[in-house]
Amino acid sequence: MDKAVLLSMFISFATSNDLLKFDAHSPNLSVQRQQDVKSEWPPKFCNGIDCPMYTVLSKGKGYEERLYNASMWVSTRLKGVDFEAASRPMFMKLFKYISGNNEKKQKIAMTAPVKTRIIPGQGPACESDFIMSFFVSPSVGQPPAPADASVTLDHVKPTTIYVSQFGGYLTKFDQWREEAVKLGAALDKNGLKYSQDHFFLAGYDAPFRLFNRHNEVWFLKA
Numbered sequence: 001m002d003k004a005v006l007l008s009m010f011i012s013f014a015t016s017n018d019l020l021k022f023d024a025h026s027p028n029l030s031v032q033r034q035q036d037v038k039s040e041w042p043p044k045f046c047n048g049i050d051c052p053m054y055t056v057l058s059k060g061k062g063y064e065e066r067l068y069n070a071s072m073w074v075s076t077r078l079k080g081v082d083f084e085a086a087s088r089p090m091f092m093k094l095f096k097y098i099s100g101n102n103e104k105k106q107k108i109a110m111t112a113p114v115k116t117r118i119i120p121g122q123g124p125a126c127e128s129d130f131i132m133s134f135f136v137s138p139s140v141g142q143p144p145a146p147a148d149a150s151v152t153l154d155h156v157k158p159t160t161i162y163v164s165q166f167g168g169y170l171t172k173f174d175q176w177r178e179e180a181v182k183l184g185a186a187l188d189k190n191g192l193k194y195s196q197d198h199f200f201l202a203g204y205d206a207p208f209r210l211f212n213r214h215n216e217v218w219f220l221k222a
């Protein structure tokens with residue numbers, strides 16, 4: 001990979017732009033990235049902690065198509081009206097699991113991203129369906145069974161998703177929703193088919209990291 005490409009990638013991550021501008025200047029990036037996906041693993045936005053492995057299949061204006069390897073996740077589900085209110089208890093349950101609230105009292109390293117699947121409620125006062133998950137690194141081996149019955153281990157098969165990437169410190173669900181709408185529009189424009197009844201948020205940074213944050217929204221490829 002040449003220096004200009006590396007520098008552009010660094011800038012695009014460092015300024016946390018989505019990759020739109022970059023695409024305009026480097027139409028061949030997707031080919032390049034596909035070839036270099038191994039050498040640039042793990043992505044900078046994983047911040048040196050384990051994150052699930054993927055291959056970039058294609059890239060277009062406002063989206064990236066990724067094939068994720070099979071992966072293990074620890075998850076919990078909650079229904080509620082308010083994403084902000086639902087997030088805290090879900091996060092705490094998963095955090096307790098990795099802190100030793102499991103059958104082996106085993107501590108497990110934090111990973112990225114924190115992924116949340118959302119089936120939006122129909123209407124402003126309707127309950128949405130949330131599933132929050134932490135990725136379980138393959139280095140854990142066989143993960144211990146959760147002690148909390150509302151926490152589950154999920155084996156996810158290889159999955160192809162469409163992703164958009166953006167920076168900033170998102171505090172409101174509407175900010176995530178806006179990004180999902182933008183991604184949907186980019187996919188529609190390209191005639192790409194995706195599951196429309198739910199989407200995923202993926203956050204890569206701890207709350208105390210204020211700058212250079214990396215966020216994603218995902219749709220499953222249909």
Ligand SMILES: *[C@@H]1O[C@H](CO)[C@@H](O)[C@H](O)[C@H]1NC(C)=O
Nearest residue numbers: 025026027028029030031032
């Ligand atoms: C990518 O680069 C090759 C030459 O290396 C060129 O022939 C091709 O048209 C480029 N593809 C796009 C999509 O611009």
Ligand SMILES: *[C@@H]1O[C@H](CO)[C@@H](O)[C@H](O)[C@H]1NC(C)=O
Nearest residue numbers: 053054055067068069070158
């Ligand atoms: C992940 O999947 C890719 C392609 O699907 C494969 O080449 C690679 O070996 C896999 N990596 C791991 C660690 O399983």
